Amino acid sequence: MKINWGTAIVIAFIGFISFIMYFVIRMNTEDKYSHDLVTEEYYKEELAFQKEINAEKNGKALKKNIQVEKTIYGLVISFPEDKNYANISGSISLYRPSNKKLDFEIPISLSDSRIVIKDEFMIEGRWNITIDWKYKDTTYLFKKSFTY
Numbered sequence: 001m002k003i004n005w006g007t008a009i010v011i012a013f014i015g016f017i018s019f020i021m022y023f024v025i026r027m028n029t030e031d032k033y034s035h036d037l038v039t040e041e042y043y044k045e046e047l048a049f050q051k052e053i054n055a056e057k058n059g060k061a062l063k064k065n066i067q068v069e070k071t072i073y074g075l076v077i078s079f080p081e082d083k084n085y086a087n088i089s090g091s092i093s094l095y096r097p098s099n100k101k102l103d104f105e106i107p108i109s110l111s112d113s114r115i116v117i118k119d120e121f122m123i124e125g126r127w128n129i130t131i132d133w134k135y136k137d138t139t140y141l142f143k144k145s146f147t148y
Helices: 005-029 042-060
Strands: 067-070 074-078 088-095 104-107 114-118 126-135 138-147
Antiparallel strands (some): 074 114, 088 104
């Protein structure tokens, strides 16, 4: 039996459609392929993200924002001097992209407008710092990537 080119095209289309339908049915019926792109509490997380955006906007609106600099003593974080340091609370998170074991978080407790993270806690390389702080009833957020 000889197959002409028209029959070969129809067989190729049927084979291709069968191949695609097999994967569509398999992806929809097997539990191991069940992945949701959205979390269960999507709106709750959206509100938290909006608060983060507002806090970052508050930080950028300051006359003088937080300064981060490397010194011989370690990493010095200077808060705005126009704010009373006794009313500042929050946390400082340092994230090391290359090694999660080096990540750490410290609470903010100031005796002056600066806080020093000792050199022994910091290893040379790239770091991401996130300072989530509150002054009176206003929240601020400071994010920066730097090389120590």
